[in-house]
Amino acid sequence: xxxxxxxxxxxxxxxxxxxxxxxxxxxxxxxxxxxxxxxxxxxxxxxxxxxxxxxxxxxxxxxxxxxxxxxxxx
Numbered sequence: 001x002x003x004x005x006x007x008x009x010x011x012x013x014x015x016x017x018x019x020x021x022x023x024x025x026x027x028x029x030x031x032x033x034x035x036x037x038x039x040x041x042x043x044x045x046x047x048x049x050x051x052x053x054x055x056x057x058x059x060x061x062x063x064x065x066x067x068x069x070x071x072x073x074x
Contacts, residue, residue, distance in 0.1 A: 001030040007047050009036060020050050031055070033062040 003026045003050040008015035014036065026032060034056045036044040 003027075003032045005032055006032045007034050007036045007039060007043070007045050009038045009043045012038065012040040012043060014040075014046045016046060016050075023050055025045060031059070 007019050034047045
């Protein structure tokens with residue numbers, strides 16, 4: 001079973017200690033994928049270097065706070 005770990009990123013920096021401890025706790029459950037939400041490529045690169053060699057997603061190219069150009073109909 002694959003496990004999705006949502007990484008804690010504060011001000012563009014990975015909360016390495018918290019993510020590493022969580023990774024250690026879940027890596028016995030199966031393949032671990034880490035989602036690093038945000039625009040920090042450095043945080044994603046740091047997550048990829050954690051013990052256990054998890055798979056990491058690439059960061060988003062723009063923040064999720066931008067408004068939709070065309071809001072969906074209600």
